Structures are given as structure tokens and as C-alpha cells.
Amino acid sequence: MTGHAPLPDTGGSEAAPRAERTPTELDRLAEQWMDALLELEPELHVELGRPGREGQYADLSPDGHAGHAGAARRMLAQVRATEPADEVDRVTRAELIRTLDLAVEQHEAGFWQRDLNVIASPAQGLRDIFDLMSTDTPEDWEHIALRMQNLPDAMDGYLASLRAGIEAGNTPAIRQVTEVLAQARKQSGAGSFFAALAARAPEPQRPALETAAGAAIGAYERLADFLEHExxxxxxxADAVGREIYQLASRHFTGVEVDLEETYAWGVEELTRMVEEQERIAQEILPGAGVGEAIAYLESDSSMQLEGTEALRAWMQEVSDRAIAELGATHFDIPEPLRRIECMIAPTDEGGIYYTPPSEDFARAGRMWWSVPAGVTRFDTWRELTTVYHEGVPGHHLQTGLALYQRGRLNAWRRFNWNSGHGEGWALYAERLMDELGYLGTPAERLGMLDGQRMRAARVVLDIGVHLGLPKPDGTGTWTGDDAFPFLAQHVNMNEGFVRFEANRYLGWPGQAPSYKVGQREWERLRDDWIARNGRDLKRFHAEALALGSVGLGTLRQALLGS
Known part of the structure; x- marks a missing residue:
């Protein structure tokens, strides 16, 4: 990280112990809220690996959302009336108040009435949960069939909420409607995920699965018809959501009030720095070449390419296993349950790479998923190496796994809590850390890391610029959604399908994309400030910070530095 303190020695310190702690009143309230979430959102049982509520969905109707907000208000009052007993409690109280307050604010602002985008809305979530469901036993297949049978009711509730948005004049952008319509048609067509999943069922369960799949496919047909005709x-x-909604969304994703104009200006400067850094490395790869020429040169080198998704999956697994073994012996204390990660090719082809945490008991491993776009069969290892570190170790797998491992110290809600600025910021910080530790050992691999960092800087500029209608850096007017794809294509060296999906993602999920770079910036500042106060012991800094679990960036700074 240029301009930041050099890496200290790593010997001599130990990660925070998995110490037992007597639960407090705030722990009781947090556990009570976790139980309430499990009741309100039964899918969490699958995510956490807890038995119960098999096959059930959250109530996505207007009444369901109102019930969720009402529960948050009641819990918020109790938490505000309870004083912390120790430092752990202080963090718990701050995070409960922050997240509960935001849940109420977002409900009152009608976020639930326009909850439709290409990547993280119920249109995808109703299907995505199947990726985490076990298929090992006949009972597992019965649970899958039950969930498929329940999907139509969940979909109807979702459609009722979107219709409430129509009545209130609070609707998503037409671009998101058009893109999700294409996704829905895919799930209701001949190549539907549900039909393919039913075909995998053992013979005794297959007829029931096929019937249930038909119900799920019918639900997506209704979604498609609603999107197209209503x-x-x-x-x-317009794609822009405006300042008020954007500020609230940004606070949700970062856990801090972001100065949007300052962050936009910083994003422009950061993007310039990334371009200049890439240009320097391009010269190392091919003297006299620009970035595009250096990338073309690397893409022609078959020694740094993988052919086919199975080769990609095996390479991801090899890189991940090696990082766990080596970093666990030097720079991090990695408990045994976290030394297993499963690298997977996702059953979808929408594009994107993502991570799903292990179950609470670690029986289901953390998983790195690659959703490979249709027709893409070749992968460049120099470009993707940093992504494996981002999603695996020392990125999301280490971060979320260490939080889950703190069972004796953190209540269940703290172990489950997630903040994008903290989590995605850590993952970008981890990419740079691996470069500093020598794991991006060639100019090509560093160029690949910078390719991702440049994309993250570009989307700070794009996301804030479009949704606030700010002046474009080149002086050619103010941002609109139509500027997104050409701007990204200039800064992202990926295939057109990937770039177009990413552009649509940012336009439909305001505030989320900048949280990566905003979070990285804060992690780097925190490290420098912590070292100035405590000395050059990076291993201890990482251990103390990650032992907190995922918290908002404001809470993180307060917990580590008291300011």
C-alpha cells in the first residue's frame, strides 16, 4: 500500500484466544434478536446450518416487511435501555443500535417496495438459497422439494410488495426491470435451474422433485409476466436514486456517514493513481507497451491460462489450500476448522465470484463460488490470482471464519453480523497485503491485482457520480446511467458480458460498490494509526481486529482505537 507504514515483523504475537466469557444482558438481547431473525427469515437456518424451518421462506409481502420493522423497533428500544457490562458489550450495543435503526429507516423509506436488481434482490435470493442446501440424503431432497413447493407463495408476497411500490410511486429503474426479466425468463424456460436440480435427484425422489420444480418454474413465469406487463x-x-436514498444506502453498506463529495473526489484521484501504477508495471512486462498492449501480450501466453471450468476449480482449490498452509504458519493463527475451504463452480452463469460462509458448526465448509458466464472457457491465472486471495485466505474465508470461531466470546448475532465496508474493505486490503508479502511475485500477477483495484476505484466514481448526478471528471456534463458501461469498459479489462453485468449491478444496488474501496481506505488508515500507537506487530493488529467480527467501519475504529 503505497504511502502506508511498511510491514512489521510477524513473530512473537498470538491471535486473540477463543476465551470463554460469561454472557451478559446485552448478549441475551442479541441472542433474542438472532432468534427473531431466524423466525422472520427462515432461510437463515440454511445459511447457518441450523436445523428447523426446512423449506420455508421469509414473508416478502407488505405485512411481512411491516412485521420485520416492528420487531426491529421493539428490540431497538430494549437495547437502548440496556447499559454495556464490558468492552464486548459496548461493541454489541453500538452495532445493534446501528443496524436496527437502519432497518427501521430503510423500511420507512420504502426500500422494500422497490427491491429489484440484477444481483441481490428476492428475484435472485429465492433461487440462490438452493445452492447451500445439502443433497446427501433422501431427507435433504425432501427439504428441497418442500422449498420449491413453497417458492410460489414467497414469490406472490414479493410481487405484492412490488405492486405496493407501484401504488406508492416508488419503483425500481426500468433498466433493472429489463435485466431481471431476462433472468426470470431463463429460470422459467427450458434450461431452468429447477428442472436441472430435479433431474439430479435420486430415482425414488425424482417424481416429487419434478412436480415441485414445475411449481417453482411457474412462480418465475409469474415474475416474468409481472415485470413485462405491469x-x-x-x-x-432514470437509474439515479438521488442523494437522500443514496446516503441511507451508503450508511447501510459502510456503517459510517460518508462525505460523498469528498469520497467522489478521492475516487477520481485513486483511479488516476491506479492507472499510473498499471502503466509502470506494463512497462516491466513489455517495454514500451501501454496497459492494453501488456494485457494482450499476457492473454496470448498459454502458460498462464486455464482451459475449462474444472481446470479453473482445481486451480482455485490448489491456490487456496497453499495460502492457508503457508499463511497459517507465519502471519495468521488459522484454527483447524478454517483450514478447509471448498472451491466451486456455481450452477448459474450470470457472472461474478462470491463466497458463502461455513455453517456454525463448520460441518459445511466455507465455499468460493465462480459463476462463469455462458461461453467463457478460458481463464487467465495472472488476472484471477488476487481474486482467490480476496474470496479465500486472507480474505473473506479467514475473516468470516474467525468471527464464527469466537463462539466463547461473541454471541450468535455478533458472529453472524455482516457489514460490506468492513468485509469487502478487508478483502481488498487482503489483496494488497498479499502483494506486500510477496505472493504476487510477478509483474503479471501485480497487474492482475491492480486490474481489480482499478475497477473498484472506477466504480466509486461511477456509483456516486450517477446516483447523485455529479459532473463527470472529463468535464463532458453530468453522469447518467448510460455512461456506466462505456466508462467501465475503459477501466475494466474483462469480457463485455462481465462488464455489462457489473455496470447494471452498480446502477441497481446503489452504495454497495463503493463500500469496497471506502472500506479498504479505512482498513489502511486504521492499520497505520494502530501501529503508531502499539508498535509494528501486524499479526497482533489483524488478530485483534478480526476477533471483533464484522462491524460497521465507525464501530471498528472506536473498538480498536477509541476514536
Missing amino acids: LSQKATP
Whole structure:
């Protein structure tokens, strides 16, 4: 990290112990809220690996959302009336108040009425949960069939909420409606995920699965018809959500009040720095070449390419296993349950790479998923190495796994809590850390890391610029959604399908994309400030910070530095 304190020695310190702690009143409230979430959102049982509520979905109707907000208000009052007993409690109280307050604010602002985008809305979530469901036993297949049978009711509740948005004049952008319509048609067509999953069922369960799959496919047909014939007629023409909604979304994703104009200006400067750094490395790869020429040169080198998704999966697994073994012997204390990660090719082809945490008991390993776009069969290892570190170790797998491992110290809600600025910021910090530790050992691998960092800087500029309608850096007017794809194509060296999906993602999920770079910036500042106060012991800094679990960036600074 240019301009930051050099890495200290790593010997002599130990990670925070998995110490037992007597639960407090705030722990009791946090556990009570966790139980409430499990009741309100039964899918969490699958995510956490807890038995119960098999096959059930959250109530996505207007009444369901109102019930969720009401529960948050009641818990918020109790938490505010309870004083912390120790430092752990202080963090718990701060995070409960922050997240509960935000849940109420977002409900009152009608986020639930326009909850439709290409990557993280119920349109995807109703299907995505199947990726985490076990298929090992006949009972597992019965649970899958039950969930498919329940999907139509969940979909109807979701459609009722979107219709409430139409009545209130609070609708998503037409671009998101059009893109999700294509996704819904895919799930209701001949190549539906549900039909393919039913075909995998053992013979005794297959007839029931095929019937259930038909119900799920029918639900997505209704979604597609609704999007095409109802919502598209009332959708918002502009992609921008405006300052008020954006500020609230940004606070949700970062856990801190972001100065949007300052962050936009910093993003422009950071993007310039990334371009200049890439240009320097391009010269190392091919003297006299620009970045595009250096990338073309690397893409022609078959020694740094993988052919086919199975080769990709095996390479991801090899890189991940090696990082766990080596970093666990030097720079991090990695408990045994976290030394297993499963690298997977996702059953979808929408694009994107993501991580799903292990179950609470670590029986289901943490998983790195690659959703490979249709037709893509070749992968460049120099470009993707840093992504494996981002999703695996020392990125998300280490971060979320260490939080889950703190069972004797953190209540269940603290172990489960997630903040994007903290989590994605850590993952970008981890990418740079691996470069500093020598794991990106060639100019090509560093160029690949910078390719991702440049993309993250570009989307700070794009995301804030579009949604606030700010002036473009080149002086050619103010940002609109139509600027997104050409701007990203200039700064992201990936295939057109990936870049277009990413552009649509940022336009439909305001505030999320900048949280990566904003979080990385804060992690780097925190490290420098912590070292100035405590000395050059990076291993101890990482151990203390990650032992907190995922918290908002404001809470993180307060917990580590008291300011």
C-alpha cells in the first residue's frame, strides 16, 4: 500500500484466544434478536446450518416487511435501555443500535417496495438459497422439494410488495426491470435451474422433485409476466436514486456517514493513481507497451491460462489450500476448522465470484463460488490470482471464519453480523497485503491485482457520480446511467458480458460498490494509526481486529482505537 507504514515483523504475537466469557444482558438481547431473525427469515437456518424451518421462506409481502420493522423497533428500544457490562458489550450495543435503526429507516423509506436488481434482490435470493442446501440424503431432497413447493407463495408476497411500490410511486429503474426479466425468463424456460436440480435427484425422489420444480418454474413465469406487463409500465426511467436514498444506502453498506463529495473526489484521484501504477508495471512486462498492449501480450501466453471450468476449480482449490498452509504458519493463527475451504463452480452463469460462509458448526465448509458466464472457457491465472486471495485466505474465508470461531466470546448475532465496508474493505486490503508479502511475485500477477483495484476505484466514481448526478471528471456534463458501461469498459479489462453485468449491478444496488474501496481506505488508515500507537506487530493488529467480527467501519475504529 503505497504511502502506508511498511510491514512489521510477524513473530512473537498470538491471535486473540477463543476465551470463554460469561454472557451478559446485552448478549441475551442479541441472542433474542438472532432468534427473531431466524423466525422472520427462515432461510437463515440454511445459511447457518441450523436445523428447523426446512423449506420455508421469509414473508416478502407488505405485512411481512411491516412485521420485520416492528420487531426491529421493539428490540431497538430494549437495547437502548440496556447499559454495556464490558468492552464486548459496548461493541454489541453500538452495532445493534446501528443496524436496527437502519432497518427501521430503510423500511420507512420504502426500500422494500422497490427491491429489484440484477444481483441481490428476492428475484435472485429465492433461487440462490438452493445452492447451500445439502443433497446427501433422501431427507435433504425432501427439504428441497418442500422449498420449491413453497417458492410460489414467497414469490406472490414479493410481487405484492412490488405492486405496493407501484401504488406508492416508488419503483425500481426500468433498466433493472429489463435485466431481471431476462433472468426470470431463463429460470422459467427450458434450461431452468429447477428442472436441472430435479433431474439430479435420486430415482425414488425424482417424481416429487419434478412436480415441485414445475411449481417453482411457474412462480418465475409469474415474475416474468409481472415485470413485462405491469412493472415495466411504471418503472422509473432514470437509474439515479438521488442523494437522500443514496446516503441511507451508503450508511447501510459502510456503517459510517460518508462525505460523498469528498469520497467522489478521492475516487477520481485513486483511479488516476491506479492507472499510473498499471502503466509502470506494463512497462516491466513489455517495454514500451501501454496497459492494453501488456494485457494482450499476457492473454496470448498459454502458460498462464486455464482451459475449462474444472481446470479453473482445481486451480482455485490448489491456490487456496497453499495460502492457508503457508499463511497459517507465519502471519495468521488459522484454527483447524478454517483450514478447509471448498472451491466451486456455481450452477448459474450470470457472472461474478462470491463466497458463502461455513455453517456454525463448520460441518459445511466455507465455499468460493465462480459463476462463469455462458461461453467463457478460458481463464487467465495472472488476472484471477488476487481474486482467490480476496474470496479465500486472507480474505473473506479467514475473516468470516474467525468471527464464527469466537463462539466463547461473541454471541450468535455478533458472529453472524455482516457489514460490506468492513468485509469487502478487508478483502481488498487482503489483496494488497498479499502483494506486500510477496505472493504476487510477478509483474503479471501485480497487474492482475491492480486490474481489480482499478475497477473498484472506477466504480466509486461511477456509483456516486450517477446516483447523485455529479459532473463527470472529463468535464463532458453530468453522469447518467448510460455512461456506466462505456466508462467501465475503459477501466475494466474483462469480457463485455462481465462488464455489462457489473455496470447494471452498480446502477441497481446503489452504495454497495463503493463500500469496497471506502472500506479498504479505512482498513489502511486504521492499520497505520494502530501501529503508531502499539508498535509494528501486524499479526497482533489483524488478530485483534478480526476477533471483533464484522462491524460497521465507525464501530471498528472506536473498538480498536477509541476514536
